[in-house]
Amino acid sequence: MDTISLKKKLSTYQSDKGYLKNVSDELHYEVLVAWENWTGPAQDFYKSLGFSYKQMAGLIGRAKKMKREGYFGSSEFKQIHVETIETNGSEAKPCQGIEIVWSDGKLIRFQDVDRLVEFLKKVA
Structure with a gap:
């Protein structure tokens, strides 16, 4: 604030x-x-x-x-759990990949973190 x-x-x-x-x-x-x-x-x-x-x-x-004394509640870290969704007998994850909006408005998608890190190393 x-x-x-x-x-x-x-x-x-x-x-x-x-x-x-x-x-x-x-x-x-x-x-x-x-x-x-x-x-x-x-x-x-x-x-x-x-x-x-x-x-x-x-x-x-x-x-x-x-x-x-606990008047303000807990500002501690609270873990959340992401559940998988089953569709037509196969498991689908709610989040599939990573999306980055590049500076000129282009959307870049990565399937996993390793590819994102590799891309960032090449760009830097």
């Missing part, structure tokens, strides 16, 4: 004296995700949101606690 929209959302919870009050759980989560994905200095993150580090430290700390 970009910091501009996050700043606007946070400003709705700002009191007349500049305190952040009654921030929703969803917004706590959004701030935490933005904080975890921020690559620059922490001070720049606070400035981009328009709040001091003291204001944001309380908010981020509360969000971390909520995450540890």
Whole structure:
């Protein structure tokens, strides 16, 4: 999420004296995700949101606690299983090959990964 929209959302919870009050759980989560994905200095993150580090430290700390306690659900990797489809007595896989749309709009199909890798090596 970009910091501009996050700043606007946070400003709705700002009191007349500049305190952040009654921030929703969803917004706590959004701030935490933005904080975890921020690559620059922490001070720049606070400035981009328009709040001091003291204001944001309380908010981020509360969000971390909520995450540890399971308020936000699991953002862990979830494995999915692809089932095969039977048609006329033979097994057909739902995905057959790899498709790449090339820069000039051409569609290139590969039957397996080895051929795709070989093609990419020749093109590079």
